[in-house]
Amino acid sequence: xxxxxxxxxxxxxxxxxxxxxxxxxxxxxxxxxxxxxxxxxxxxxxxxxxxxxxxxxxxxxxxxxxxxxxxxxxxxxxxxxxxxxxxxxxxxxxxxxxxxxxxxxxxxxxxxxxxxxxxxxxxxxxxxxxxxxxxxxxxxxxxxxxxxxxxxxxxxxxxxxxxxxxxxxxxxxxxxxxxxxxxxxxxxxxxxxxxxxxxxxxxxxxxxxxxxxxxxxxxxxxxxxxxxxxxxxxxxxx
Numbered sequence: 349x350x351x352x353x354x355x356x357x358x359x360x361x362x363x364x365x366x367x368x369x370x371x372x373x374x375x376x377x378x379x380x381x382x383x384x385x386x387x388x389x390x391x392x393x394x395x396x397x398x399x400x401x402x403x404x405x406x407x408x409x410x411x412x413x414x415x416x417x418x419x420x421x422x423x424x425x426x427x428x429x430x431x432x433x434x435x436x437x438x439x440x441x442x443x444x445x446x447x448x449x450x451x452x453x454x455x456x457x458x459x460x461x462x463x464x465x466x467x468x469x470x471x472x473x474x475x476x477x478x479x480x481x482x483x484x485x486x487x488x489x490x491x492x493x494x495x496x497x498x499x500x501x502x503x504x505x506x507x508x509x510x511x512x513x514x515x516x517x518x519x520x521x522x523x524x525x526x527x528x529x530x531x532x533x534x535x536x537x538x539x540x541x542x543x544x545x546x547x548x549x550x551x552x553x554x555x556x557x558x559x560x561x562x563x564x565x566x567x568x569x570x571x572x573x574x575x576x577x578x579x580x581x582x583x584x585x586x
Contacts, residue, residue, distance in 0.1 A: 367439065367446040368476040372542065373464040374409060375482030376433070377401040378454020383488045394454015397433040402482055402537070403451045407569065409481065409539030410449070413438050416543060418550075419447065431456035445476075445550055457485040462495045469500035469523040477504045477528070477549065481537050484509040486516065496522035504528045506545060508537035513582050520584070527584025529558055535580050540565050555583035 378394025379386045386392060391401040398404045405411070413419045413436075423437035431452050438447040452460035464480045487510070496519050505525040507516045513530040520527055529545050531537075544565035548558040559581050560574075567577035 366474055367444055369472070369474045370445055370447040370477045370479070370546070371467050371475060372409065372447065372449040372479045372481060373452065373460050373467070374402050374449055375452050375457040375460040375480075375485065376403055376454040377483065378457070381455040382457060382483045382485070384483050395433070397451045400451070400454075402539070403434070407538040407540050409542060410436050412539040412543050413447070417441070418547070419543075422446075431459045440550060442550070447546075452482075457483060458489060461485050461491065465491070465495045465519060465523055468503050468505060468520070468525045469496070469498040471501075475503060477506065478525070479506040479508065479542060480512075480516075481508045481539065481542065484511060484515055486519075487511075491519055495519070499524040502526055504549075506542065507531070508535075508541055510534045510537075513584060517584060528555065529562055530582050530584045531580055532582050533580045535566070536570070538569060540569060555585065559583055 376394045376397060377384060377387060377392050377400055379392035381394060387401055390399050391405060393400065402408050403410060414421050418441050419438040421436060422439045425435055427435050427450065432450045433453060434451045436449050461480065464478060467475065467478045500523045502524050505520055505527055506529045508531065511531060511533065513532050516530065528549065541562050544561045545558050548561040559578065562581055563574055563578040566580060567574045
């Protein structure tokens with residue numbers, strides 16, 4: 349009994365030391381299947397992750413996080429899910445957070461958004477934050493009722509797509525998600541925005557500080573004032 353008790357204590361300690369998880373769902377830009385303003389063909393092919401605007405370009409998630417001193421790329425692999433072209437995993441230098449990002453085919457944007465909401469409502473252990481990056485597909489199609497039928501444990505959510513506050517807020521509420529960063533205008537959801545937001549989020553800063561960090565990053569990228577950039581984002585709170 350004593351050995352069993354010690355084993356249970358050790359097992360519990362190992363679980364407690366597991367990093368908190370961040371899951372990012374990226375819908376690749378696709379000129380053919382999405383209602384986007386067309387981008388150059390090379391970066392607008394939703395079946396080509398390596399060159400896609402939201403995955404392969406310098407400002408996209410994998411290159412941006414790879415260049416960060418705070419995150420280390422620990423895995424990269426194709427997925428068994430036909431809708432997902434590639435999965436990458438990054439670990440924070442503190443060891444406290446692990447980020448998994450999935451690149452969905454542009455034509456599978458419905459699956460990507462549905463899976464984003466499913467993750468928010470899931471019972472996955474250690475999953476703290478779920479994010480979506482890409483085109484606002486909810487401008488083009490309705491989310492099925494089944495996607496938000498289950499309430500989750502209250503995970504935090506970041507949605508980086510055009511006017512996500514207008515199109516995602518009610519659905520986030522339905523799955524009991526807590527918005528961290530949403531958008532109010534048409535915008536460019538580069539991966540650099542998520543990294544800026546997570547720099548603040550991992551430091552346990554206030555929602556307002558997270559917004560300001562994202563705004564500063566967006567201002568630099570778009571060459572606009574920080575004040576103007578701040579108007580692109582909202583914390584999702586009244």
